[in-house]
Amino acid sequence: MSIFIDEARVVVQGATGHQGRFHIKAMQDFGTEIVAGVTPGKEGKKVHGVPIYSTVDQALQEGANTSLVLVPAPFAKDAIIEALDAGISTIIIITEHIPCHDAMDFFHYGVYKGARLIGPNSPGIASPGKAKIGILPNNIFREGSVGVVSRSGTLTYEIVNELSENGIGQTTCIGLGGDSIIGTTFIDALNAFERDSDTRAIVLIGEIGGTAEEQAAKYITTHVEKPVYVYIAGRTAPSGKRMGHAGAIISRGKGTAQSKIQAFEEAQAKIAYFPNEIPKLIKQDGIL
Amino acid sequence: MKLYEYQGKKLFQSYDIPIPSGRIIETPRGLTKLPLPCAIKSQVLMGGRGKAGGIKFATTHREARQAIKQLLGVTFRGHRVKKLLVEQKIDIQREYYLSILLDRESRCPLLIFSPSGGINIEEVPEDKITMIKINPFLGIQRHQLRNNIFIDKDHKKKLIPIIYNLYRLFRENDCELAESNPLALVNGEMIAIDSKIVIDDASLYRHDLSVSGEELTDLEKEAQAKNISFIQLEGSIGIIANGAGLTMATLDALNEYGGKGGIFLDLGGTDDPEKVKEAFILMKKAHPKVILLNLFGGMTKCDTVAKGVKSIIRSEGINCPVVARIKGMNEEDAKIILKDHVITTTTLTDAAQKTSELGE
Numbered sequence: 004m005s006i007f008i009d010e011a012r013v014v015v016q017g018a019t020g021h022q023g024r025f026h027i028k029a030m031q032d033f034g035t036e037i038v039a040g041v042t043p044g045k046e047g048k049k050v051h052g053v054p055i056y057s058t059v060d061q062a063l064q065e066g067a068n069t070s071l072v073l074v075p076a077p078f079a080k081d082a083i084i085e086a087l088d089a090g091i092s093t094i095i096i097i098t099e100h101i102p103c104h105d106a107m108d109f110f111h112y113g114v115y116k117g118a119r120l121i122g123p124n125s126p127g128i129a130s131p132g133k134a135k136i137g138i139l140p141n142n143i144f145r146e147g148s149v150g151v152v153s154r155s156g157t158l159t160y161e162i163v164n165e166l167s168e169n170g171i172g173q174t175t176c177i178g179l180g181g182d183s184i185i186g187t188t189f190i191d192a193l194n195a196f197e198r199d200s201d202t203r204a205i206v207l208i209g210e211i212g213g214t215a216e217e218q219a220a221k222y223i224t225t226h227v228e229k230p231v232y233v234y235i236a237g238r239t240a241p242s243g244k245r246m247g248h249a250g251a252i253i254s255r256g257k258g259t260a261q262s263k264i265q266a267f268e269e270a271q272a273k274i275a276y277f278p279n280e281i282p283k284l285i286k287q288d289g290i291l
Numbered sequence: 292m293k294l295y296e297y298q299g300k301k302l303f304q305s306y307d308i309p310i311p312s313g314r315i316i317e318t319p320r321g322l323t324k325l326p327l328p329c330a331i332k333s334q335v336l337m338g339g340r341g342k343a344g345g346i347k348f349a350t351t352h353r354e355a356r357q358a359i360k361q362l363l364g365v366t367f368r369g370h371r372v373k374k375l376l377v378e379q380k381i382d383i384q385r386e387y388y389l390s391i392l393l394d395r396e397s398r399c400p401l402l403i404f405s406p407s408g409g410i411n412i413e414e415v416p417e418d419k420i421t422m423i424k425i426n427p428f429l430g431i432q433r434h435q436l437r438n439n440i441f442i443d444k445d446h447k448k449k450l451i452p453i454i455y456n457l458y459r460l461f462r463e464n465d466c467e468l469a470e471s472n473p474l475a476l477v478n479g480e481m482i483a484i485d486s487k488i489v490i491d492d493a494s495l496y497r498h499d500l501s502v503s504g505e506e507l508t509d510l511e512k513e514a515q516a517k518n519i520s521f522i523q524l525e526g527s528i529g530i531i532a533n534g535a536g537l538t539m540a541t542l543d544a545l546n547e548y549g550g551k552g553g554i555f556l557d558l559g560g561t562d563d564p565e566k567v568k569e570a571f572i573l574m575k576k577a578h579p580k581v582i583l584l585n586l587f588g589g590m591t592k593c594d595t596v597a598k599g600v601k602s603i604i605r606s607e608g609i610n611c612p613v614v615a616r617i618k619g620m621n622e623e624d625a626k627i628i629l630k631d632h633v634i635t636t637t638t639l640t641d642a643a644q645k646t647s648e649l650g651e
Contacts, residue, residue: 077496077497102465102491102497103465104393104462104465104491106398107427108427110398140619140620142620153536155535156534157537157560157589160534160589161537161618164619184398210539213395214396215396234540236536237542239552240539241524246538246539247520247534247539247557249492249493250395276543277540277544277640278540278639
């Protein structure tokens, strides 16, 4: 099974732009069921055979239950609230640079509506052989039994590619997003992977900023039996500088890589110091 | 974006949060009618300003002029003083700490109050600090303040409207942090003696604020204008990678081999030759000893980027060695394109090792 996107019938919000067209095709090639696109005012058009509507409500007639948000940051909050009001239950937000206060608002509204939000600033989620919702590259994945969860985009591709080249396939790979206010957390993903019978090991890719990794480490101690392999980016990042991601900043002494690595060591997770060490660590354990 | 103290105080004033009377001084000429006695405060975006000597007090015009001349143009830990805020010095009865910040864990505004504020707030024990999570839809509820803040009744009466006003300021201006430390009790009134406000960069498009930008170096500002994520660090090696996480991982790998990153340049998910060109031009201006290009071609095609890099190395005269680690879509073609111009490698460890040796 894949986590979070089983039986997903996807509506793409922001479907008719360059990004929308490109990724609709890539997702279709991956096997994703894209049932509709939404761009206000573009009703009646088609993108790679996918019908375009002006509202999410109209897209529901195609059976959409999951939304992929590609709309520009100033309009993202409105698009997400529209999807939540239409009853969409899973929303994957790719858009970068959404103001934090907007993210805070739609996060809490999503909780109130009982929906799952992934992102913002997420590369998306992919289950090899099943579906991909997002902008992750198609050709790096391989079906298998490792679950991958990460705050990063390209670093995830790098590590997933390294796993696949070493014959280690994946159940689901999920990018949580590089912002400071995000919907789905490491703990949510760990919980889902722990319950997923196809997943036998978990790779967690963290980075500086915030304390989500420390919380995840605590959660592993009490709730996760499956082996966890960890890479933390930003060991040499200086304090007070935002390292590319809005959420990757050490502030007031909090959010250092050292603190996160220590927490995972205490939780007896295996730590990799280079991205390509992860497959080696998994192979050493001989668990797959 | 951090606001200067005087900018933050202007914002306080527009939300009815009382501030001391004062004025901004940018030149040591024409200094009459200063409020006396006064505090002369350097406008720099750094913590520990007072401890570093950035604040002086004066009781006469002569003393004040002298202090102003001393402070204007001085540099504290890389922060040059261009403006001074000269304020009426006031007799503080008591110092409180008040702030609202965006809490990543709860995804809520978090109100923080301490009855003992001032310069050493970090040392106040946690049980002396009140933290109140605010629901962003409901705002501050009366019981939250009634049941959690314990100070003299008359003083609390003055504090409560300030808390509501600060929350309004926080929400309406997309703040990551809105802090007054100290918030002082002066003749029975609450006055914000200092301000620290951080506005979410992603929200700047909807606010009419003059950009301070003083946290950034000149090259960082240039990069920001071009929408390139570019950070100057202590070392002498330039790193270009695609994606923030991968760029951080590259910096870390380099460090394992003793190489010190000097420039962090995240190309993002682009293979647009124009953007790659701009990145290299910026990098050249920072004069790295060696450049490490770490490229993972997922959606971006390695050969497209390689063509761009080749033409830039030629046209811009990049003289320092370039080590390129190229992986992903069309990597073999990319390596052929670049083989006469850069040192190509396949693994990050190999690239980090070679670059570190060249950077010594």
